[in-house]
Amino acid sequence: MPDLSINFAGIKSPNPFWLASAPPTNSGYQIMKAFDAGWGGAVWKTLGVPVVNVSSRYGGVNYRDKRLVGFNNIELISDRPLADNLREIEEVKKRFPNHAVIASLMVQSRQEWHDIVRQSQDAGADGFELNFGCPHGMCERGMGSAVGQEPKILQMIVEWVMEVATKPVIVKLTPNISDITEPALAARRGGADAISLINTIQSIVGVDIDQFAPYPIVDGKGSNGGYCGPAVKPIALNMVKNCAQHPDIKLPISGIGGIENWRDAVEHILLGASSVQVCTAAMHFGFGIIREMTSGLEQYMVDKGFSTIYDFVGKALPNVLPWEQLNMKYKVMANIHAEKCIGCQLCYTACEDGAHQAIRLNAGTRVPEIIEENCVGCNLCSLVCPVEDCITMDRTDSGTEHITWKERVAAGTAPTEFNDERAGGRHHWVPEPSAALGKERHKTLPGKARVYAGDLGL
Amino acid sequence: MAEFFTPTTEQEFAANFAQLKPLMNRTEALYESSRCLFCFDAPCIKACPSGIDIPQFIRQINSGNETGAARTIYEANYFGNACGKVCPTEVLCEGACVYNLQDVKPIEIGRLQSYATTKVIESGKKLFSPGAANGKSVAVIGAGPAGISAACELRALGYAVDVFEAKAQPSGLTVYGVAPYKITNEETLAEMDYLQAQFGYNTHFNSPINSREELMKLENKYDAIFLGIGLGKTNALGLPGENKINCTGAVEFIAELRQHHHEIAVGRKVIVLGGGNTAMDAASESARLGAEQVTLAYRRGKEEMGAYEFEYDLAKGVGVSGLFNVAPLEIVGDDYVAGVRFIRTETINGKVSEIAGSEFVEPCDMVIKATGQAKQTEFLRLIPGLEVDGKGRIVANAHTGQTTNPKYFASGDAWNGGAEVVNAAAEAKLTARGIHAYLSK
Structure with missing residues (x-):
């Protein structure tokens, strides 16, 4: 059996799945329930001077019938007195000595940071996560993302914390910044033991088109919130990768953002995370999702022959390159497997209107045909095709040649002038603009008029 | 014992004749509409005799625009709700759904269609209004799917329309001939009321036209006459004992x-x-x-x-x-x-x-x-110059519905020999356009 346990910057956990600091970690009750269910660790809902929240705190993004592909909140840090939280941390640690309990912290003055770090340590927290990420409410008071966006201040606060911390310190980063590596480097300079990312993305999750107000609506008004859920995973993965690849950061990364199943977790780990944090999925489906996550991760490790998490932390990183280092000789071409095609023709209309006019329809069949000389291998058709493996992107180059943009620039073979003969699309067939006119006009007519448009001149 | 108890109350009847395509709720409509692939040049549209832009109305339902969905449906077919419920969708739109080729359940197009139309019928939201009066008038004989559809389209084009119906209610076989588990009388008639309230054609029930004199009156009064007369009684088998009770x-x-x-x-x-x-x-x-x-x-x-x-x-x-x-x-x-x-x-x-x-x-x-319906040959003989084919069907121009008597136009079962509600509705819309083209000359 593979070993799922981790030692994250000195914080031990039976598996890499932690609950992120958020509503699911608001109380000892919830965390004990989560540990009972199988979670490896939990980052306590951020401690500080307790807040007062508004009612109506969450908003969702639905895609068609799928609920909460995106989620946002305008809830603040813990609204419970510190003593209550600390007492429960102690209780949890007593009951679950081998699970990771991390205290998320957010205060203002040096004295406050010292006090809260000491008290949390005394309560038995295994480590700290400094919340420099919250992008709503708290940032208006100079905390949360307001700190994460100012590397110098971030570094200073980390230094204050390190003055008293005897347990590992994780700095949680905000994605609301143009270059995530800058605050990550500041955390390193300040002496932090690890970083975690991403916190939520500043967002308006939707607008009520009848009340003319953003969701979630508080007495007819709204405010920007923090965006999370499955939709943010791609942003998180990219930022995790940026931090993991940076030669000077060199800190363990706790990956956060859009993790809902084992697959999402593996992706974060392959890009450099060595623990993962989950919130939205637990808020949506409850703590029980952990069973699928651990069993999926375990099965993946068995299938791949990995015995520990560390066997594949960052394993995809060598394959993430700057664009200019990609092989321009690599060619794929769409291949429609007619026997699987159901004739929806989504590939046709996608390529026709959204790509390179490399698919045609032929009379007498609903199966579209690839115009090989026009196919640039963009993948679009295979992405819109609703049938598994019906359109495959097959390699057509010999696999023996390799040239990158960087090399072409160096060799002087890259286009440099506006009308350069070496333009990538120069020898590519593009239809005459006027050929578009009226091509699909019949589709705009109702009923039989479509069919008889020609006959009756309607 | 019988599979069903003999119903003795309206409730028991409704239970025995439970709707095959019950009304969807918003959640079901959302889920079902979400499955639609929005095919290009969708086969469902081609399979629909009235050519409803099905992916469009499904997309409209999905985005919460049920009113727009209903408009898409009614623009192509005035019997939108009835067709959603009584059409043999298994062999038409749903039978053509590309999901069938993937062994995936086809989209429940009929039920989605009725979902959208029921919403607007219940809300009473107006989608259409009569066109500016053009001073001309058309008599419509028969208030079935063909007659009512023609009446709607002609009103939209500005004609004054009088509909003459032998029976007491409109919609023809939709209320008199379709199986009760396919559609209820109430919903059938609600759609008829909804249409009439918007288009404002005149209806004359219990008003059979069956003499040359009556036809001549219509010929003199109206600029054109639309025949939506359907078929007649069940064919006699010519068997001994056919007249016995039961x-x-x-x-x-x-x-x-x-x-x-x-x-x-x-x-x-x-x-x-x-x-x-x-x-x-x-x-x-x-x-x-x-x-x-x-x-x-x-x-x-x-x-x-x-x-x-x-x-x-x-x-x-x-x-x-x-x-x-x-x-x-x-x-x-x-x-x-x-x-x-x-x-x-x-x-x-x-x-x-x-x-x-x-x-x-x-x-x-x-x-x-159940051995077929007779054609209305006797009645048709009262119309001078009107030809019928060897099977007793009215001969008419395929694109205009104009019969061999230029003042008469036809659609529906009397023309096609007996088909679905959707065929009659589609033909009548076309024929109304044919009448318009003829009277606009």
Whole structure:
């Protein structure tokens, strides 16, 4: 059996799945329930001077019938007195000595940071996560993302914390910044033991088109919130990768953002995370999702022959390159497997209107045909095709040649002038603009008029 | 024991004749509409005789624009709600859904269609209004799917329209002929009210037109006459004993059933003669009325029946049994039906022949003849110059519906020989345009 346990910057956990600091970690009750269910660790809902929240705190993004592909909140840090939280941390640690309990912290003055770090340590927290990420409410008071966006201040606060911390310190980063590596480097300079990312993305999750107000609506008004859920995973993965690849950061990364199943977790780990944090999925489906996550991760490790998490932390990183280092000789071409095609023709209309006019329809069949000389291998058709493996992107180059943009620039073979003969699309067939006119006009007519448009001149 | 108890109240009737395509709620409509792939040049549109832009209205439902969805539907087909419920979608739009090729359940297009149309009908939201009056008028004979559809379209084009109907209610077979588990009278008539409230055509019920004098009055008063007369009574079989009590035509039986529900009586042992969709309906309906034994008797083999497979499955599902390769010779009994004398048949090279000496009597106390409807040939003879083809169908221009008497136009069963509501609705819309083109010359 593979070993799922981790030692994250000195914080031990039976598996890499932690609950992120958020509503699911608001109380000892919830965390004990989560540990009972199988979670490896939990980052306590951020401690500080307790807040007062508004009612109506969450908003969702639905895609068609799928609920909460995106989620946002305008809830603040813990609204419970510190003593209550600390007492429960102690209780949890007593009951679950081998699970990771991390205290998320957010205060203002040096004295406050010292006090809260000491008290949390005394309560038995295994480590700290400094919340420099919250992008709503708290940032208006100079905390949360307001700190994460100012590397110098971030570094200073980390230094204050390190003055008293005897347990590992994780700095949680905000994605609301143009270059995530800058605050990550500041955390390193300040002496932090690890970083975690991403916190939520500043967002308006939707607008009520009848009340003319953003969701979630508080007495007819709204405010920007923090965006999370499955939709943010791609942003998180990219930022995790940026931090993991940076030669000077060199800190363990706790990956956060859009993790809902084992697959999402593996992706974060392959890009450099060595623990993962989950919130939205637990808020949506409850703590029980952990069973699928651990069993999926375990099965993946068995299938791949990995015995520990560390066997594949960052394993995809060598394959993430700057664009200019990609092989321009690599060619794929769409291949429609007619026997699987159901004739929806989504590939046709996608390529026709959204790509390179490399698919045609032929009379007498609903199966579209690839115009090989026009196919640039963009993948679009295979992405819109609703049938598994019906359109495959097959390699057509010999696999023996390799040239990158960087090399072409160096060799002087890259286009440099506006009308350069070496333009990538120069020898590519593009239809005459006027050929578009009226091509699909019949589709705009109702009923039989479509069919008889020609006959009756309607 | 019968599969169904004989219904004695409206509630029991409604339970026995529960809607095959019940109204969706918003959640179901959202889920179902989310599955639509939004095919390019969608096969469902092509399979729809009225050419409704189905992916468009499904997308409109999905984005919460039910009113727009209803408009998309009604722009192509004024019997939008009725068609959603009574169309044989299994062989039309839903049968063409590309999901079938992937062994995935096709989109429930009919139910989505009714979901959108029911919403606007219930809200009473106006989608259309009559066009500016053009000073011309058209008489419409028959308030069925063809007649009402033509009336709507003609009103939209600015014509004054009077609809003459022999029966007491509009929508033709939708309220008099379709099986009650496909659509209720209430929802049928609600759609008719909804249309009339918007288009404002005049209706004259209990006003049969059946003499040359009456036709001449119309010819003198109106600029054009639209024939939406449908078909006539059930064909007589010419069998001995056909006039016995409890030997009835399917069309007449169903009309009674639709109007009087559980108050009509059905036999304990019913034999339905025929192999078409109406035979399936009559058989299912007999079973749902509490008949203990319902037998479908057909001259040829099972696979040669004209009925859609799903219609036969539906009948089998309520306990109807099939009796194939039998031809009726005589309805036996004294005053009342007591049985049918059959002779066994065989089909050789497509020709049915009787097997000598194979006669037998199948006892029953009711016979329903579902052996086709007669054409209205007598009435059509009253119209000078109007030609019918060898099968008694009105001859008319395929794109304009104009008959060989230029003042008369036709659509629906009387023209196509007997098809679905959707065919009549689609044809009538086209014919109204044909009338407009003719009168605009």
